[in-house]
Amino acid sequence: MYDELIQSGDLSLARKSVLPGTGFFLPDTLEDDLEDQQTEAALEGAEVAVIADPDADGLACVALLREAYDDVQNIPDPDEDGDGDDADRPESVADATDDADEENVVIAAGDADEPLEEPEPTPHTVALVPASPHDVEDALARVAEYGDEGIDIFVCDLAPDRYEYVEDELAAALETADSIAWYDHHQWGDDVARAVRETGVDLVIGDSDEECSADVVYRSLEYEFDPMYEELAAVTRDHDLWLREDPRSDDLADYAYWTDPAEYVEVVREYGVDLPEWVTDYIAERRVEKEALIDQAVGxxxxxxxxxxxxxxxxxxxxxxxxxxxxxxxxxxxxxxxxxxxxxxxxxxxxxxxxxxxxxxxxxxxxxxxxxxxxxxxxxxxxxxxxxxxxxxxxxxxxxxxxxxxxxxxxxxxxxxxxxxxxxxx
CATH class of the missing domain: 3.10.310 (Diaminopimelate Epimerase; Chain A, domain 1)
Incomplete structure (x- = not known):
């Protein structure tokens, strides 16, 4: 098949609205191999692995954990390098993951324009292992295989529908890890939560009507966070629970969808919820197409x-x-x-x-x-x-x-x- 037949970045708006992104057409075996390579690279030398939904809520959890573990990497302002355009940015991954409150949807790469992202460029002490609700068990298995013995594992903003879906992979992760904590705000079945806790996992489930997963991480970690992180959790919650009382929450959600997860985490750690001008300019540019696709669907x-x-x-x-x-x-x-x-x-x-x-x-x-x-x-x-x-x-x-x-x-x-x-x- 010719590459141009599945590349969705250059499609007309009308066609883009009705067809899935490039990632949909990639075979699972190719995606699995790439995810293996990316996970292995991310976990090299890592002391902590965070398996998280790579939306604004899941990535806020990563930001909180990196702060708690003093894992700091700065993202430079593009203007400092004399490159203020977005020519090198990846195509939209706005549909690569849906909202944090969606469960069991097979969307990890199904709608993405450019799903084959490179691993984070510099190793982190706290490594991000992105996962969607339907493949959290795969992420657990990869951390069990590629993580160093004694690694700490956090699972954030993800909920298994049944314990059987994660039973074997969680057992393998427990063999590798020194500890596993699971922080979430979705609705869990009592039997699923009980089974996970009986393995020794520290499972904390927030009220899905009151908290996002970042709230749960913020209150669960024994760490004195700077007030900017409390604000990050609050503004993330505003979008994740669809309260829409703070206009900055839409900016966070859109930016998390459209940029690389590594960049998002470090930008919100450096700037908080008041994003820099080069980011807001980027969001404004991307929203032109976003609004047009919304109009197509509403019509x-x-x-x-x-x-x-x-x-x-x-x-x-x-x-x-x-x-x-x-x-x-x-x-x-x-x-x-x-x-x-x-x-x-x-x-x-x-x-x-x-x-x-x-x-x-x-x-x-x-x-x-x-x-x-x-x-x-x-x-x-x-x-x-x-x-x-x-x-x-x-x-x-x-x-x-x-x-x-x-x-x-x-x-x-x-x-x-x-x-x-x-x-x-x-």
């Missing part, structure tokens, strides 16, 4: 009535939170954004807080108001071709059916509770 949106709820649904390669907000303004109680790579984001409101249950029926999970999934309906490339040409028709139908099931079950449960209450009154 395809449809509203469906399901059991007394209005559900907005659309398709496109886009920033899902802004699209969901646009559908909410159109009257949606919940929104679904189906992505070209086959995954989908589900967003709720105060009127609908069952997103995690909907996602759970279609190979996903998450929070009551924010979840992610990837329905198990893609058997071959012909299924994906149909997905792109029909703008996700099958995926939309499967997820809407899941909405109907969840709404019906909730209604039945409420009716049963009402009957029990009437019976007790009698």
């Amino acid at each position: 395809r949106a449809e509203l469906r009535e399901i059991g007394g709820y209005t559900v907005g649904i659309t398709y496109g390669r886009c920033s899902q939170n802004e699209v969901a907000e646009a559908m909410r303004e159109q009257g949606a109680d919940a929104s679904v954004i189906v992505k070209p790579a086959g995954s989908a984001s589900i967003r709720g409101t105060d009127e609908f807080e069952l997103c995690h249950e909907v996602a759970g029926k279609v190979n996903g999970g998450g929070h009551p108001k924010a979840a992610g999934c990837k329905p198990d309906i893609y058997d071959d490339m012909l299924d994906y071709a149909n997905h792109w040409t029909t703008r996700g028709a099958v995926t939309k139908r499967v997820i809407l059916d899941a909405f109907r099931d969840v709404v019906d079950e909730a209604a039945e449960e409420q009716a049963a509770e009402a009957d029990d209450a009437d019976a007790s009154d009698d």
Whole structure:
């Protein structure tokens, strides 16, 4: 296959909106080999490994841990080198990882324009091992294989749906590590949390309605942080929980999506949440395309009535939170954004807080108001071709059916509770 057929950076906006990024077309074996090489390079000489979701929340956890371990590397201002343009920056990886509150979505490289990032240029004492919710077990296995004996391991902003998914890899990591701490804010099943703790892992789970993972790390480490790190956690939380009270939180989220994780960590450590002008200029430039892709997805949106709820649904390669907000303004109680790579984001409101249950029926999970999934309906490339040409028709139908099931079950449960209450009154 010619490279230009899968390079998405030069596509027209209309085509980019409906097709996945270059990373989608890479074979898993190639990605696995590259991740092995990158992990081995990152862990060389490292005393600490941080397995984290490489979004703003996960990377804030890395920044906190590097500060606590006094692992400092400065990122120079591009103007100091006389190179103020962005010619050497990687193409957008805005869809390489979805929001921190999405679980079990196979999106590690599926939507990325340039997924094959080089390892961090200089070894760190605290090494970052990026992972998405669906492959945390692979990251644990790599750290067990390539990490030095006695390494400390932290897992941040990631939650396994079942203990069996990570059981063997966690056991291997425990054989290598001196200690493992797991800091998260997603909703965990009681049985999963209990099983992880029984292995000896220090598991701390924050309230998903009140804290982001950076909050959990900030309060869990025995370290006196500079106030700038408390502010970093607070502003990260503002976006991660979709509070949107601090405009700087959108800047952090976008910058984390669009730049190399190593750069993001060191920039927020040096500048805090008030990003330097060369970064804000870069973000402003990238947002032109971001907004255009949002407009494309919003233009395809449809509203469906399901059991007394209005559900907005659309398709496109886009920033899902802004699209969901646009559908909410159109009257949606919940929104679904189906992505070209086959995954989908589900967003709720105060009127609908069952997103995690909907996602759970279609190979996903998450929070009551924010979840992610990837329905198990893609058997071959012909299924994906149909997905792109029909703008996700099958995926939309499967997820809407899941909405109907969840709404019906909730209604039945409420009716049963009402009957029990009437019976007790009698």
